[in-house]
Amino acid sequence: MADLVMSQEEERIMGQLMIPSQPTVLRAIAAEVEKEEGDLAQVARLVSEDVSVSGGILLVVNSPLFRRRREISSIREAVMLLGLQRVYSVARTVALRNALSHLPRMHEFWKSSVTLAEACGAAARRVKRPDLLDDAYLVGLFHLVGVPALRSVFGEAYETVERQADLKGWPSAIHEEQRRYGVSHDRLGALITQRWRAPTSVIQATAHQYQVQRLDMLVTLHPDARDLLVMLKLALRATTAVDPARMTYADWEATQDFLADYLALDVQSLDALVDELT
Template identity: 55%
Template sequence: MQVEEHDIVDKLVIPPQPEVLRVVVAESRREDPDLGRVARHIAGDASIAGGVLQIVNSPLFRRAREISSIQQAVMLLGFNRVYAIVRTVALRNAMAQYPGMAAFWKRGVHVAESAARAARVIKRPDLVDEAHLLGLFHMVGIPALCSLMGDEYVALVKAAPTKGWSALLPEEMRLFGVQHPRVGALITQRWHIPPAVVHAIDQQYAVDQITHLGTLHEDVPDLVVILKLALRFATAVDASLMTYAEWSISSEHLVDYLALPDPAALDALVDEVAMQD
């Protein structure tokens, strides 16, 4: 079953964006966003509010005290961080009906937290929010295609953890005319995810072209590096995230891009991810 790329998102069952996201997007276009209005709308949507509080009290934010209200979260974190969190929760909720989402989110949360740490390791703390989004949604095309293509795609995915996720790409194109990173990019683009993250999802396997990815957006190369470091670190918990062969191929290009002396120095960066708290 092949689907034209531009029809993919239209064929997927994605609920409309919630009113709270539309409000926050509208406020993002104002020079001085109304934080009170943003807080009221978030608090008025129980599913979004609960997800926001769950994230702001996660290790990502390193809070000494628990944030107990949306008003408090908005005032402490500021508009930009809350906007990023609302986008995350809204898209997560919208995709809840896709098959296998429970396992998908469990892996995604681990990779997202690892990616936020990796952003600090490569001295890009300004990319922590984008790294978290990338970690959560870099594989969102997989459950989306499972829902669209059915058993034939599920059978393909079952072999991926041992063969490597990058090995899916030729078969996906041959059988379905589209690849999961592209689907992930199309979905996240529709949900106001920052362009650098959308491009990083789309180009996550193009490590051999990493020096050229900056033409898409200046932050894309670093985001791809961050994702690879996070995946390598996260394999200690879930070996299905990246095969050793995939890491070996990626590591050559990462060493060159980061101007490291040898692969051992790259492994030291992965170890450093564990020391971030």
């Protein structure tokens, strides 16, 4: 499962994005995760010392994704409830989001992305892959992050691509991006998550997010990548009211038969599944 290899142009654009390296707290948590018996109390202390990460963890742990009956206000309690691996996953998501906060119009981007990420988590449960809940959330949150990244590099010149996407959906923008800039937002989003050592399944699902017709190919890249891509498409359909450009009716028409076949459902049952995600 090799890493994505950057083209010369992709490497140049990644260099302009000024994405910082992983913060010390994240590397320290990763070190605890790799131990045979990681120290939860030490992880709680590390998280508590980083205000941005600790605040983000509390927001996530109290979101609909985790279905808590009462609000969690203590980092120590959050860490004990989540466990090492999940704390690391959530902390990485929060820290990467913080690292990208300098990109233009990110408040608007996160608002719709969080809704989509929560729908991806719901899809993970509905297709009986709760073990992929955190990865599904990560895909939902960051799969389109290549768009603000390209906007930050090319400024007003990128608005032409965005207007096209508003009319025809983001899949239609890929060829225009490649023609103009030598890189597309799906690849760039995957490269950003790869730089922060996201799971390979997340990276590959992001890189191939418009290739539902090639689901079998994704198995060779990572066994879980195709399930994550299916969850993403279901969530996109369920949240079209939030950002219609992310999943147009034409996009859904082109993908629903592949999704139905993969999930062994008829189209009516697939629609019913989507309705359950909102």
